[in-house]
Amino acid sequence: MGLREEKKQATRTALSWAAIRLIVNRGYDRVLVEDIAAEAGVSPRTFNNYFGSKAEAVASRHLDRCVRMAEALRERPADEPLWDSIEHVMLETLKPGPEVTAHARPDKKEWAAGLQLMFVVPAIQAEFLRAAALAESALAAAVADRTGTDAVTDIYPQLVAATVTATLNVTSRLFVADNAGMRALITESLQHITKGLPPPA
Amino acid sequence: MGLREEKKQATRTALSWAAIRLIVNRGYDRVLVEDIAAEAGVSPRTFNNYFGSKAEAVASRHLDRCVRMAEALRERPADEPLWDSIEHVMLETLKPGPEVTAHARPDKKEWAAGLQLMFVVPAIQAEFLRAAALAESALAAAVADRTGTDAVTDIYPQLVAATVTATLNVTSRLFVADNAGMRALITESLQHITKGLPPPA
DNA sequence: TGAGAAAACTGCGGGTCACGCATCTTTGCG
DNA sequence: CGCAAAGATGCGTGACCCGCAGTTTTCTCA
Numbered sequence: 001m002g003l004r005e006e007k008k009q010a011t012r013t014a015l016s017w018a019a020i021r022l023i024v025n026r027g028y029d030r031v032l033v034e035d036i037a038a039e040a041g042v043s044p045r046t047f048n049n050y051f052g053s054k055a056e057a058v059a060s061r062h063l064d065r066c067v068r069m070a071e072a073l074r075e076r077p078a079d080e081p082l083w084d085s086i087e088h089v090m091l092e093t094l095k096p097g098p099e100v101t102a103h104a105r106p107d108k109k110e111w112a113a114g115l116q117l118m119f120v121v122p123a124i125q126a127e128f129l130r131a132a133a134l135a136e137s138a139l140a141a142a143v144a145d146r147t148g149t150d151a152v153t154d155i156y157p158q159l160v161a162a163t164v165t166a167t168l169n170v171t172s173r174l175f176v177a178d179n180a181g182m183r184a185l186i187t188e189s190l191q192h193i194t195k196g197l198p199p200p201a
Numbered sequence: 202m203g204l205r206e207e208k209k210q211a212t213r214t215a216l217s218w219a220a221i222r223l224i225v226n227r228g229y230d231r232v233l234v235e236d237i238a239a240e241a242g243v244s245p246r247t248f249n250n251y252f253g254s255k256a257e258a259v260a261s262r263h264l265d266r267c268v269r270m271a272e273a274l275r276e277r278p279a280d281e282p283l284w285d286s287i288e289h290v291m292l293e294t295l296k297p298g299p300e301v302t303a304h305a306r307p308d309k310k311e312w313a314a315g316l317q318l319m320f321v322v323p324a325i326q327a328e329f330l331r332a333a334a335l336a337e338s339a340l341a342a343a344v345a346d347r348t349g350t351d352a353v354t355d356i357y358p359q360l361v362a363a364t365v366t367a368t369l370n371v372t373s374r375l376f377v378a379d380n381a382g383m384r385a386l387i388t389e390s391l392q393h394i395t396k397g398l399p400p401p402a
Numbered sequence: 403t404g405a406g407a408a409a410a411c412t413g414c415g416g417g418t419c420a421c422g423c424a425t426c427t428t429t430g431c432g
Numbered sequence: 433c434g435c436a437a438a439g440a441t442g443c444g445t446g447a448c449c450c451g452c453a454g455t456t457t458t459c460t461c462a
Contacts, residue, residue: 002458002459003458003459004457004458004459007457007458029447032446032447032448033447033448033449034447045450048448048449048450052449052450053448053449054448
């Protein structure tokens with residue numbers, strides 16, 4: 001499909017971005033659905049055609065990223081070791097895309113503070129976790145295809161997917177807290193994982 | 202404290218149980234907060250003194266279980282290998298407590314069906330994941346104490362906690378879907394984890 | 403290119419929810 | 433026994449989510 005789907009995706013991301021920006025600036029409960037809709041240039045009713053809640057709108061970008069990660073995994077060379085592919089894909093997917101770097105944000109300090117506040121809201125936390133969980137099935141399917149296992153029957157692909165998600169969650173949490181280097185966090189985490197998480201000597 | 206805290210906990214679990222029972226029987230959106238409060242014998246307003254939403258009430262039992270798991274980990278012998286302790290604690294914590302076995306449920310078939318339907322509701326999914334994530338910090342702290350690491354600074358304990366949570370999520374999902382043996386699922390999963398999740402030959 | 407069909411957007415309305423506030427009741431303690 | 437603290441309740445409000453019906457936009461096909 002063409003123009004139709006394109007526009008739909010456009011307003012979808014517009015709504016999500018608007019929600020994030022407003023909430024980071026003003027705080028979660030000082031932003032109304034009405035405000036988000038206005039910011040995105042659509043009717044308030046339309047907002048709920050795209051998202052079931054404010055939190056879902058905020059998390060939708062996270063969901064997209066996670067889904068893209070699963071897709072990217074399918075495009076890695078088949079002979080590459082699985083966990084090398086996973087590391088590559090994670091490192092690749094997390095780097096901010098052009099839509100982020102384009103948006104020049106004047107006050108990085110304030111933005112970071114607002115971000116942290118946003119992740120304190122229970123509804124946001126829950127919705128982010130759910131987004132990751134939703135993408136997990138796609139990830140499991142990709143892992144299953146790659147390893148010759150069954151995404152539904154076998155536990156292995158689901159475990160790998162869940163572990164990747166868990167790693168992403170932990171590193172993300174540390175990232176928004178300390179603003180530490182994401183790449184280092186990921187590589188170190190994956191090393192722990194592939195070694196079987198033995199207690200440190 | 203004594204009678205005060207006791208009563209509070211009582212109404213809390215009463216509300217949670219009431220929510221679960223009603224929702225499993227009738228479906229999520231055919232149950233009003235008012236109904237849950239009536240079932241538990243308190244005012245509708247009181248419900249929101251305990252829980253911020255219907256979903257949170259439902260997930261609260263799950264949260265309690267996860268927290269108990271972290272506490273139980275602290276009581277394992279210090280010289281036991283970490284992952285043996287984890288396996289033991291997971292197996293121990295998941296078995297239904299006396300409050301479940303006491304409540305004689307007449308129609309197991311219908312109950313299982315209702316349960317599956319309940320976990321389809323997005324708000325429920327999200328809140329369950331959040332409950333697990335909340336308990337994760339307690340779990341990480343326990344792991345940190347045990348391994349001589351720092352629960353905030355070091356990645357290791359957080360990774361272990363997140364992985365345990367992920368395993369619990371996966372096995373729970375498979376359990377409600379197939380009603381398969383939970384114990385077997387857990388032991389197999391932990392074997393994969395401690396081996397570093399290598400792809401099957 | 404021009405209808406007709408399909409799909410999205412919009413306004414309206416209702417049912418529910420979450421919570422602040424004030425009040426009343428219960429609990430704990432001196 | 434009586435007072436202070438904390439919980440429970442009732443009321444009221446603002447916001448949310450969604451069903452429904454009408455309008456506008458987009459797609460398709462002749």
